[in-house]
Amino acid sequence: MINKQGIAASSGIAIAKAYHLAVPDLSFEKKKIDNPNTEIERLNKALEISKQELEKIRTHTKNELGDEHAEIFSAHLLVLSDPELINPITDKIKSDNVMAEAALEEIANMFIDMFKNMDNEYMRERAADIQDVTKRVMAHLLGVSFPDPALIDEEVIVIANDLTPSDTAQLNRQFVKGFATDIGGRTSHSAIMARSLEIPAVVGTKNITEEVSQHDMIIVDGLEGIVLINPSEDELANYREKQAAYAEQKEVWAQLKDEPTFTKDGEQVELAGNIGTPEDVTGVLNNGGEAVGLYRTEFLYMGKNALPTEEEQYEAYKSVLEQMDGKPVVVRTLDIGGDKELDYLDLPKEMNPFLGFRAIRFCLENEAVFRPQLRALLRASAHGNLKIMFPMVATLEEFRQAKAILLDEKEALKKDGFKISDDIEVGIMVEIPSTAVIAKQFAKEVDFFSIGTNDLIQYTMAADRMNERVSYLYQPYHPAILNLLNNVIEAAHSEGKWVGMCGEMAGDSIAIPILLGLGLDEFSMSATSILPARTQLRDLSKGKLASYKDKLLSMGTAEEVVAFIKEKTE
Numbered sequence: 001m002i003n004k005q006g007i008a009a010s011s012g013i014a015i016a017k018a019y020h021l022a023v024p025d026l027s028f029e030k031k032k033i034d035n036p037n038t039e040i041e042r043l044n045k046a047l048e049i050s051k052q053e054l055e056k057i058r059t060h061t062k063n064e065l066g067d068e069h070a071e072i073f074s075a076h077l078l079v080l081s082d083p084e085l086i087n088p089i090t091d092k093i094k095s096d097n098v099m100a101e102a103a104l105e106e107i108a109n110m111f112i113d114m115f116k117n118m119d120n121e122y123m124r125e126r127a128a129d130i131q132d133v134t135k136r137v138m139a140h141l142l143g144v145s146f147p148d149p150a151l152i153d154e155e156v157i158v159i160a161n162d163l164t165p166s167d168t169a170q171l172n173r174q175f176v177k178g179f180a181t182d183i184g185g186r187t188s189h190s191a192i193m194a195r196s197l198e199i200p201a202v203v204g205t206k207n208i209t210e211e212v213s214q215h216d217m218i219i220v221d222g223l224e225g226i227v228l229i230n231p232s233e234d235e236l237a238n239y240r241e242k243q244a245a246y247a248e249q250k251e252v253w254a255q256l257k258d259e260p261t262f263t264k265d266g267e268q269v270e271l272a273g274n275i276g277t278p279e280d281v282t283g284v285l286n287n288g289g290e291a292v293g294l295y296r297t298e299f300l301y302m303g304k305n306a307l308p309t310e311e312e313q314y315e316a317y318k319s320v321l322e323q324m325d326g327k328p329v330v331v332r333t334l335d336i337g338g339d340k341e342l343d344y345l346d347l348p349k350e351m352n353p354f355l356g357f358r359a360i361r362f363c364l365e366n367e368a369v370f371r372p373q374l375r376a377l378l379r380a381s382a383h384g385n386l387k388i389m390f391p392m393v394a395t396l397e398e399f400r401q402a403k404a405i406l407l408d409e410k411e412a413l414k415k416d417g418f419k420i421s422d423d424i425e426v427g428i429m430v431e432i433p434s435t436a437v438i439a440k441q442f443a444k445e446v447d448f449f450s451i452g453t454n455d456l457i458q459y460t461m462a463a464d465r466m467n468e469r470v471s472y473l474y475q476p477y478h479p480a481i482l483n484l485l486n487n488v489i490e491a492a493h494s495e496g497k498w499v500g501m502c503g504e505m506a507g508d509s510i511a512i513p514i515l516l517g518l519g520l521d522e523f524s525m526s527a528t529s530i531l532p533a534r535t536q537l538r539d540l541s542k543g544k545l546a547s548y549k550d551k552l553l554s555m556g557t558a559e560e561v562v563a564f565i566k567e568k569t570e
């Protein structure tokens with residue numbers, strides 16, 4: 001039995017067998033062959049199994065996520081049946097007397113290099129398809145198993161180095177009971193997705209993939225951030241009890257589901273949920289969310305091989321607004337870049353993706369991507385209470401430019417006879433220190449702020465939110481952060497604007513009393529944090545916490561802040 005400590009990323013306890021998601025080692029030793037026909041037979045067999053698997057994945061993806069998402073697997077199947085790729089491989093085996101693995105590798109790489117360098121986007125996508133499918137065929141030639149998260153059909157705990165957003169999109173929600181990863185922190189997207197899927201997760205264990213073998217028994221303790229590998233009978237019994245106690249605790253929280261959020265001294269705040277897909281709205285409503293405070297629209301753009309159409313986006317936004325039935329829905333425009341890549345856009349790799357060409361920077365330079373999203377949002381506005389916000393705004397010019405494009409599309413749609421709401425608030429995420437520092441100037445022009453502490457902390461402390469080596473510097477309670485937050489909240493209120501927070505800090509039980517004292521109006525968090533937060537807020541007095549503000553802001557370290565707030569709220 002081994003215990004691994006990581007970062008508690010999504011609460012709850014999960015117990016199941018391990019499912020290893022790592023791509024296997026596909027290297028091989030080149031050997032002389034005796035009979036080319038045997039190699040061709042091996043190749044054909046590997047191709048056949050790969051096709052059968054892809055067929056299954058395509059059907060599964062179509063049923064779970066729809067035609068659009070399944071398209072990529074149709075493209076993969078076409079590659080495997082394309083004589084222009086397969087014939088040269090068999091020719092090579094015959095003419096050069098080489099192993100099937102070597103012929104596959106050489107011919108596939110030749111096509112990948114050729115297509116990759118073409119000017120045509122369609123051909124570049126083919127390069128990515130060939131790369132993907134040859135890995136699968138190679139695994140079968142080598143007799144190693146290739147992970148297929150979409151095909152999981154029994155309860156498992158997924159073990160991976162990291163889960164990219166598109167891996168997560170493919171996971172079968174019914175069977176994946178939890179996951180544990182080598183890298184990542186509480187604010188990496190794998191962690192955020194785990195919370196929206198409401199499955200326990202531990203991230204940043206450093207090397208869980210090395211310690212776990214396929215089908216080992218695993219306990220993921222998402223409350224303490226511990227993973228147990230092959231636990232003893234006693235431990236299993238112990239954790240089953242813990243699991244039951246947590247379920248009971250959830251029932252107590254659930255009693256507040258339909259209650260408004262009032263503090264002990266009668267002040268009201270809004271508790272909202274963060275979502276990534278229209279399906280996540282159910283989780284927000286079931287957990288008593290009063291609004292959607294952040295809809296991360298980038299998931300609409302991921303896990304597929306082309307941009308979503310305006311129509312597709314309109315349907316998604318409309319669905320969220322209708323499900324929320326008049327309650328506020330804050331939709332963030334595309335925040336791509338950082339750890340969220342879109343293969344089909346083929347953006348050049350950057351040295352510092354978190355400081356690079358992402359979010360609003362990308363959208364302002366790619367209006368052909370930005371405008372359809374704004375049009376879809378504007379059209380959807382007729383179906384509910386929509387608020388739009390732009391991510392990663394660093395300068396006033398960026399906000400003005402983005403808003404001008406929005407207004408331009410609004411005029412155009414109105415001229416074309418579309419019904420558009422006249423009450424759409426337009427705000428920004430405050431997640432770059434420059435914006436937090438001159439929040440006063442921004443507050444005159446925006447309708448609201450939503451503070452994105454996941455990024456604001458990493459930029460203020462110069463500590464990559466994905467890098468566990470510097471996670472000790474990722475300090476939400478650092479007085480530098482608190483002073484920035486205070487600046488933003490005061491600036492908003494002095495202009496009569498509201499200010500929310502949609503970074504993970506908003507749902508953190510140590511941060512909540514501090515944020516309440518600073519005057520935050522809206523707290524937007526993972527759905528599962530809403531009811532614990534409501535329970536906590538009912539015991540806090542806003543007036544009393546506000547009186548500690550000057551003291552907290554003048555402290556020197558995060559440690560002092562935490563010790564002080566704990567003492568005052570116990």
Ligand code: PEP
Binds near residue numbers: 187294451455456
């Ligand atoms: C943030 O930065 O706090 C935020 C909510 O955005 P994301 O986590 O998607 O970068």
Ligand code: MG
Binds near residue numbers: 452454455
């Ligand atoms: Mg952010």
